[in-house]
Amino acid sequence: MQTSRRAFLKRFGSGLTASALIPSLGLPPRMTFALSDIPAVTDPTIHFLNRITYGPLPEEVDRARQLGIEAYLDEQLHPEQIDDLDMDRRLIELPILKMDRRTVHRLDGREYRAYIALTTGMVMRAVYSKRQLFERVVEFWTDHFNVPSAELGPDVVVMQREAIRRHALGNFRDLIFGTAQSPAMLYYLDQTFSDKEHPNENYARELMELHTLGVDGGYTETDVKEMARALTGWTVHDGTRTGFYFDPTRHDTEEKTLLGHSLPSGRGIEDGLHALSLVVTHPATARFICHKLCIRFVSDQPPASLVESATAVWMQNDGAVLPVLRHILLSSEFAASVGQKLRRPLDFFIGALRSTGTEFREFWVMEALLQDLAQVPYSWNPPNGYPDQASAWMSSAGLLARWNTAMELTHRAHSESDTGMSTHLIELIGTPQTAGELVDSAARRVFGVPILGDARAHFVTYLTGDGSAESPVTPHMLANKLGTLFGLMLASPQYQWR
Amino acid sequence: MKPLLNRRSFLKGMTGAAAVGISKSIFPAWMPRLAFRQPDQNPGDVLVAVFLRGGIDGLSAIVPFGEGAHYYDARPTIAVAEPGTGVGAALDLNGYFGMHPSLAPLVDIYQSGGLAVVHATGSTDPSRSHFDAMQFMEYGTPGDKTGGTGWIGRHLQSTAWQNDSPFRAVGMGAMLPSSLRGPVAPLALRSIADFHLKGREGELRRAEQILAQLYAIDAPSTPLDTQAKLVFDTVDMLKTLDSTAYQPANGAAYPTDEYGFGLGLQQIAQLIKAGVGLEVACIDLGGWDTHENQGTHDGYFADLLSVLGKGLAAFYTDLQDHMKGISIVTMSEFGRRVVENASQGTDHGHGNFMFLMGGGTQGSQVYTRWPTLAPEVLNDGDLAITTDYRDVLVEIIMHRLKNPSIDQIFPGFSHTPLGLVVPR
Numbered sequence: 001m002q003t004s005r006r007a008f009l010k011r012f013g014s015g016l017t018a019s020a021l022i023p024s025l026g027l028p029p030r031m032t033f034a035l036s037d038i039p040a041v042t043d044p045t046i047h048f049l050n051r052i053t054y055g056p057l058p059e060e061v062d063r064a065r066q067l068g069i070e071a072y073l074d075e076q077l078h079p080e081q082i083d084d085l086d087m088d089r090r091l092i093e094l095p096i097l098k099m100d101r102r103t104v105h106r107l108d109g110r111e112y113r114a115y116i117a118l119t120t121g122m123v124m125r126a127v128y129s130k131r132q133l134f135e136r137v138v139e140f141w142t143d144h145f146n147v148p149s150a151e152l153g154p155d156v157v158v159m160q161r162e163a164i165r166r167h168a169l170g171n172f173r174d175l176i177f178g179t180a181q182s183p184a185m186l187y188y189l190d191q192t193f194s195d196k197e198h199p200n201e202n203y204a205r206e207l208m209e210l211h212t213l214g215v216d217g218g219y220t221e222t223d224v225k226e227m228a229r230a231l232t233g234w235t236v237h238d239g240t241r242t243g244f245y246f247d248p249t250r251h252d253t254e255e256k257t258l259l260g261h262s263l264p265s266g267r268g269i270e271d272g273l274h275a276l277s278l279v280v281t282h283p284a285t286a287r288f289i290c291h292k293l294c295i296r297f298v299s300d301q302p303p304a305s306l307v308e309s310a311t312a313v314w315m316q317n318d319g320a321v322l323p324v325l326r327h328i329l330l331s332s333e334f335a336a337s338v339g340q341k342l343r344r345p346l347d348f349f350i351g352a353l354r355s356t357g358t359e360f361r362e363f364w365v366m367e368a369l370l371q372d373l374a375q376v377p378y379s380w381n382p383p384n385g386y387p388d389q390a391s392a393w394m395s396s397a398g399l400l401a402r403w404n405t406a407m408e409l410t411h412r413a414h415s416e417s418d419t420g421m422s423t424h425l426i427e428l429i430g431t432p433q434t435a436g437e438l439v440d441s442a443a444r445r446v447f448g449v450p451i452l453g454d455a456r457a458h459f460v461t462y463l464t465g466d467g468s469a470e471s472p473v474t475p476h477m478l479a480n481k482l483g484t485l486f487g488l489m490l491a492s493p494q495y496q497w498r
Numbered sequence: 499m500k501p502l503l504n505r506r507s508f509l510k511g512m513t514g515a516a517a518v519g520i521s522k523s524i525f526p527a528w529m530p531r532l533a534f535r536q537p538d539q540n541p542g543d544v545l546v547a548v549f550l551r552g553g554i555d556g557l558s559a560i561v562p563f564g565e566g567a568h569y570y571d572a573r574p575t576i577a578v579a580e581p582g583t584g585v586g587a588a589l590d591l592n593g594y595f596g597m598h599p600s601l602a603p604l605v606d607i608y609q610s611g612g613l614a615v616v617h618a619t620g621s622t623d624p625s626r627s628h629f630d631a632m633q634f635m636e637y638g639t640p641g642d643k644t645g646g647t648g649w650i651g652r653h654l655q656s657t658a659w660q661n662d663s664p665f666r667a668v669g670m671g672a673m674l675p676s677s678l679r680g681p682v683a684p685l686a687l688r689s690i691a692d693f694h695l696k697g698r699e700g701e702l703r704r705a706e707q708i709l710a711q712l713y714a715i716d717a718p719s720t721p722l723d724t725q726a727k728l729v730f731d732t733v734d735m736l737k738t739l740d741s742t743a744y745q746p747a748n749g750a751a752y753p754t755d756e757y758g759f760g761l762g763l764q765q766i767a768q769l770i771k772a773g774v775g776l777e778v779a780c781i782d783l784g785g786w787d788t789h790e791n792q793g794t795h796d797g798y799f800a801d802l803l804s805v806l807g808k809g810l811a812a813f814y815t816d817l818q819d820h821m822k823g824i825s826i827v828t829m830s831e832f833g834r835r836v837v838e839n840a841s842q843g844t845d846h847g848h849g850n851f852m853f854l855m856g857g858g859t860q861g862s863q864v865y866t867r868w869p870t871l872a873p874e875v876l877n878d879g880d881l882a883i884t885t886d887y888r889d890v891l892v893e894i895i896m897h898r899l900k901n902p903s904i905d906q907i908f909p910g911f912s913h914t915p916l917g918l919v920v921p922r
Contacts, residue, residue, distance in 0.1 A: 190790055190841060190843075198840030200790075200840065201846070215627050391679070394721055395669075396683075396732060397671070400733075401672070403695055403729075404696045407705070411701075454711075455712060480701065487705070492712045493712055493720070493722050
């Protein structure tokens, strides 16, 4: 217990950014962004891929065009049927991710190893997995059930695998029951310290406010206290297989009233199970989660019509995630939301790695870049998860960090392990004959399609000085300008939106 | 896997390697020189707003030892002892309240009139949610989160004077606090020393030109363009400041804490001294959500509190010669419950304290309409709020920042004068 103390207490500090904490929901409805010159606006396939992948690579564009959006979505919605052998092979380097709780806790240096494996694993999966939508959904729930890994890493490894990845496309009930009984969550939100004499309200409050009903979900301060009482006795014991343990001696057996329902006296663990069921099945929860899914996958201010229809699908399917997601991604509101999401720093970073084929040889090189961007996976300290809306991320320091990261990843065009990463941009562009073709090849890697208009002209100008798009590709261009061309594309305003 | 020790030497190595191929922005001559309008004479104080995120325990920071049993019985393991009872005792302020010993660096400033404490204050909305309470406080509209702009953002919007400096409003950190939201684009600044554009040697100048065109910085039309222009303007101005050589005045010693609080304050001080048009700076110190093992005169809370005390004292000392034109205010989304919990910590509460520092402060006082900690007057178990935090802010805005547009900054709020500051 003692080892995780600082993790709890630093929840609102931030080793990472020492920065502002901005709520991820309920942000200003009036703040809308006029978008300029979004290159792929007219292409529904690229729009779709921009949302369900971490940046469309040419093979994904081809596959989606070949199958059509709906069939491609259904393929992605059944990740277990997608062959991902290459990914599995890469993950062999991170064996801790597969270990059970007892094994993890026997490892030397487990906190440090867990932190590295979680961070690396998240980035690797997002970059290389063919199950792109699945990884996007996992990221959504990871934010939703945020537990920072700094000192709870070993237990986060287990929660991530057993509660989140296992149920990401399953039923919401399992996500709640799984996280509620995960030592990572029980420690992080102080549930382990709660007992009938002094119920600790931390988990009870965040469960209702952040995980289920939402802050406007109609519960009261009394409900928070009653929920905390119902959950007394839910704690961690290293003697059990999962670490979860119900301690009847610490449980408050008196009657409770929660959300207008009576929880009778004289019960044990059933109290907590009953209480969780009440919030899981509450209509406010359906609405809250659907709204949040729409913010993640559609737009920062999603149309009310879509939130309504998604909520209806949720209720009809008793909180099954898959049909709700399918509904959202095939909706007309989704189709109309082109370019309305600002890439979060992690979206930007992972997309850049995919586009440039960058591989890291040193964890610390990658970590330093993620720290500059202020979004290291599993390192957001408060329980609300990294913000999801543009207003939280749009800042001068954040933009400069993106520009410098783009240049850092690309300026050598060709690099090997002495820099801690490797890049071979020349291998990604085919054999363009003219400056215009070179810009188009690079754009295909970065945006999924060639881009048009002023932006293309600016990139051509960069390559040729005063020359035209028909100027021939020169050895000088390839040797000295190719990296910065990619860097400029990644740094462009067009790339920041998806 | 490389051992941890390698990290520092590795990064050092990387810097060396990177220097071969990457160079820093050299401020190209083609860029229009910055010519921003600043007010001819500073019409009001520079405001420094410190947000203590997570809900600081105001009953441990500013100890109501005069409450006797109501305080000490409620907190058998975490109370701070009465003044004069030896090591770890509170430092007496006025015979009823005392400062936590970690705040010792602030006691002299309090005694000499440069600091006032307001107690039993806060945002009147009853929410005990961090996220709602912060939003209400930073929007300046308790109970209403529909406005979308922050109180400082509306202040900047409603001033009678113009100031186009990119440093007009600065948030220290990668992300900006909600209080700064509004039509005046604030600058997010983490490090003066690192605020440069980097790129491939020989290509950087061209790359900058292209970036400036892509973001249309000559005529920014989107919020992202505006941020880009801010970056260019800021890089251009910061070249004149050598932050590595900064020497605090008067022997001030900023803490070197892991939260970056000391460094952030030092950079604000540097901007103030440089006269770059700074009007408002926001800085956070988090880590206050002490649900367990918060400690008493030592321990986790005490350590964090000493970062606050040392930081503010260093800032005050460093800027002594400028302090008559600076107002510093601290706030936190809520206080903590009077009764400690089973984990030697405290749960979310309500009323709290604020600090007010600077030249205009009517210091040496604990301003409060103290509701007491008697169980029957508590607000749902917590310290009641008898002074709306907006009343404190209005005094600063009207009398020190010289902005009378209170109805725009706090719509529908009617101000009760407190007499906390001397008009500028």
